[in-house]
Amino acid sequence: MRRVYLDHGATTPVRKEVIEAMMQVHSEVFGNPSSIHSFGRPARKLIEEAREKVAQAIGADPKEIIFTGSGTEADNIAIIGGARANQKKGKHLITTVVEHHAVLDAFKSLEKEGFEVTYLSVDGEGAVSVEEFQNALRDDTILVSVMHANNEVGTIQPVEEIGKICRERKILFHTDAVQTVGKVPVNVKEINCDFLALSGHKIYGPKGIGALYMRRGVRVQPLYHGGGQERKLRPGTENVANIVGLGVAIEHAVAEMPAESARLEKLRDRLIEGVLGSIEETRLNGPRTKRLPHNANISIEYIEGEALILSMDMKGMAVSSGSACTSGSLDPSHVLMAMGLTHTTAHGSLRMTLGHSTTDEDVDYVITELKPIVDKLRAMSPVWERFQKGLPIH
């Protein structure tokens, strides 16, 4: 059976060059980077080389890069660490309703500490409005976090404008760029951000490594305590192999971006058109153009997402859904609900995220195989029955 991996938004395979580089570290450069002897020094050097690569990829200075254990950690250090370090200046924070849980839950925890958070709404395509953002600003606003692009529907946010306003008002601005690095240009100077989070496993690097860009001069309160590693913000012996892996991964990701993103965009468009054209009662979620080049998010009405994923999986297609059951919770995607979708439409959403391995044949395969699956699930669905009989959908 053909296997078609269309879940690159969840994680990517580790590229060959990355695996090779990491293997070499594991077998040859095992020293502790904090050791001053000849086993430790090469490890330190590898870390600093990787730091340069990450800095270069996003237009930063190596001194501004802190390696973390994940994108989640980078988000948390920026948001919680940044808010706590600046709470004397004010207690108001701004973010959006469509952030990843790594951001959203960090803000929720800050609310418990006495911070006030404004959650910006989004329009039907998942985009925040700069105007609403401006209206939300207060004299005591100290930190703003708006993701660069959304992980579910791929909407790219106006971070440059928001960043510019924050800079003018000396408000810290964080952006979660976990989904954009290697997909669209990411430059900390253009975004005008003080913090930026990225993650290795979304760009063909290893899992368990992320990086936080922290602009020179910005201070945060550490969340973990211990050794002096990573400017005391991420104490603990460094994950040298994964740091090296991230360096190699980001270097490749940025280099290949122009060609690869154009290639994926074409495939994505064909996929979207193919599915919308062949299956009735489907709709694209998120914007048609201002979206991540590799993201297709489609609602297939009257069937439920997990059932769809499982059925597709049995035909070799790996996809994800913004639906309830995948996460073990009963709520449909907070992103889709924030965009104004009904529960029915949100539950039936299907996210297909393309990547290196995706070919024209993969797209054809999905277009061909999806329809019979949908037909089968709809034949089983009491909601589809209602729809066909013209009865109200509750």
Added chain:
Amino acid sequence: MRRVYLDHGATTPVRKEVIEAMMQVHSEVFGNPSSIHSFGRPARKLIEEAREKVAQAIGADPKEIIFTGSGTEADNIAIIGGARANQKKGKHLITTVVEHHAVLDAFKSLEKEGFEVTYLSVDGEGAVSVEEFQNALRDDTILVSVMHANNEVGTIQPVEEIGKICRERKILFHTDAVQTVGKVPVNVKEINCDFLALSGHKIYGPKGIGALYMRRGVRVQPLYHGGGQERKLRPGTENVANIVGLGVAIEHAVAEMPAESARLEKLRDRLIEGVLGSIEETRLNGPRTKRLPHNANISIEYIEGEALILSMDMKGMAVSSGSACTSGSLDPSHVLMAMGLTHTTAHGSLRMTLGHSTTDEDVDYVITELKPIVDKLRAMSPVWERFQKGLPIH
């Protein structure tokens, strides 16, 4: 030139079986463990298998194991998370003056939050006294942390007794077992602990992975927020490869422990005797017997540790020191100072930690090569001059 790695206490090489297992994960099981499709499910399975191995190694239930990004993280979650979750019951905490910075700095940060911390002293061999511990207990004591064995001088602490008293009084007990797993038997039931921290890179596993044992029923407040991974205590996409690596490493470490520890103990004793016998004005730090089997910590009076490390490094010997300059701070090891050593003696300390690769020839090499190095540094030392002239050492 012969290369002799005697810094296994800082970090260990990654064993072949671990590298192979991790490589296989990187190249074959790249899915996100949270994905329900056929790319994600095998990753989840690998994590749960590794969890069983870790649990088994320390006498715990798999449900009681949380994978973290390092030993430091495990320490922080237990101490900060445990204290915060229980602050309604009391604000008093107890630890020791000889803990690793991952523990000590976590307590320092809790002091800033309003907790009161008692730091137990140690005797001349680095051991805490159960009696002093009992006297320190208060009605509002909620959490105690005593390391299983010290990373610098190898002193094994009476954790079982302390744990028993804590259990009786329903006080949470954490132990940092980063240095003991795979060296001496570690069993959470015998230690009577509620938390236990361990780390991959001290047992021939990868860097950037640790585990926290958290006894069934115990609750902590998370430090990072985001996805639901690792019971919401370590959110972020799991480092599957490193988790698998830790599983393989700990399984081997525990299996080979009886034979390997006996072997290392013999080598260590020969090393200690050789150095003490051939170089005047030297002393063993820490206990002669109740110490980690692979740890030799020796003070070589009247010379400074970093100079010693560098000189030994130039002859291929990788060791570490509890002296000032290695850490970029000017303070000599807090552990040695707590044991009552003078600054002179503390600055001249040398830690040699043996491991898999250590052979009889290595030990001979160190015994032969160390003396001329010490002679040269002493010839340069104004303090040695004072000593020889019978002048007071300030």
Added chain:
Amino acid sequence: MYTDKVLDHFTNPRNVGEIEDASGVGEVGNMKCGDIMKMYLKINDETNVIEDVTFKTFGCGAAIATSSMSTEMIKGKSIDEALNLTNRAIADALDGLPPVKMHCSVLAEEALKAALLDYQKKSGKNLGLNEDDFEDWDEE
């Protein structure tokens, strides 16, 4: 995540469909939770035997599998036997469900009881079912 039995019932669900002249029909769940189950029963009024049973389900893999399994478990059985079917028995018959999916088995039990309640109303027989019971159904 799912046992082979769950996957089997999900992939090849038994007794999917409607029964034109059903003796009782029950529908439970709602769109918010993302699970709706509808069950159709054909009951022999004389023997009280469930001669046919079908379902339609909007929901996740577990929802579909528990629906399918529950129809298999009551087909050809008496009303009394059906009334004794618990959600745990359904889950057990599927070799277990992940904890977060146990509510699906509850839903399947509910759908069956709702269909029997409908039959109670239509047939005038007293099966001991009470409309109110459906409000505070025990979702474990």
Added chain:
Amino acid sequence: MYTDKVLDHFTNPRNVGEIEDASGVGEVGNMKCGDIMKMYLKINDETNVIEDVTFKTFGCGAAIATSSMSTEMIKGKSIDEALNLTNRAIADALDGLPPVKMHCSVLAEEALKAALLDYQKKSGKNLGLNEDDFEDWDEE
């Protein structure tokens, strides 16, 4: 961490030792900080030229290297030239020091000044050095 020059001066330190009949001897640092430097000067009273200089140092690699380098930099120089030697010049001559080690170069400068102060006292010449300056030495 260390430059090749630092490692060279650490491994092969120049001018190690004592001068029996030194014109001036200075010792700075303390055991607490882990660095003690002692410098011996042989000065030609007529020409004010530093004809010989030696050191003894207890301390880290940087402490030994900066001691060694500073003796090289002043040997054969006049007192005035020696007085103008800054810690930064010593560090630069070693192709730099890690930030945490800059204090070692300060110590080397201090040891030299202390030895010159001792010479000032012994010779009765006024070199413009003041005992008090050693208290609040500018450690950058």
